[in-house]
Amino acid sequence: MDVTIYHNPMCGTSRNTLAIIRHAGIEPTVVDYLQTPPSRETLERLIAAAGLSVREAVREKGTPYGELGLGDLSLSDEQLIDAMIAHPILINRPFVVSPKGTRLCRPSEAVLDILPNTFTSAFAKEDGEKVLDAEGRRVV
Incomplete structure (x- = not known):
């Protein structure tokens, strides 16, 4: 399965x-979007395919969001995209693209919706939170 993740290794x-x-x-194509930012067209396509508004795709925490005045609700989508292109840290993450769809994977287990259901063992996040049980079923 061809999967691409727009990844920030610090996140x-x-x-x-x-x-x-x-x-x-699956060994995905990993795009470190801070080192290799997506083009405007790619960013717009990711946001649309994920079913998000541009504002929903802007990251506030740990970014220059406030200093740039991006909380101003009168800003257009084009202005927000301009800011994201100029400051890729403003792109919320991670976006994942697979043949089954595109998602902004917050929380990380949202990626399960666009992966094949081939899990056969447990998985836990870095902090120990269980995502999959011993049989590979999603923990609710």
Whole structure:
């Protein structure tokens, strides 16, 4: 299965999402979007395919969101995309693309919706939170 993750290795949610993908037996294409930011067209496509508004795709925590005045609700989608292109840290993460769809995987287990259901063993996040039980079933 061809899977791409727009990854920030410093982000726990992104690391957990990548680990879940690999637990599924898939070695994804990993795009460190801070080092290799997506083009405007790619970013717009990711946001639309994930069914998000542009504002929902903007990350506030740990970014220059406040300093840039991005909380101003009168800003257009184009202005928000411009800010995300200029400051890739503003792109919420991780976005994952698979043949089954595109998701902003927050929380990380949202990636399960777009992966094949081939899990046969337990999986827990870095903090120990269980995501899959011993039979590979999603823990609710």
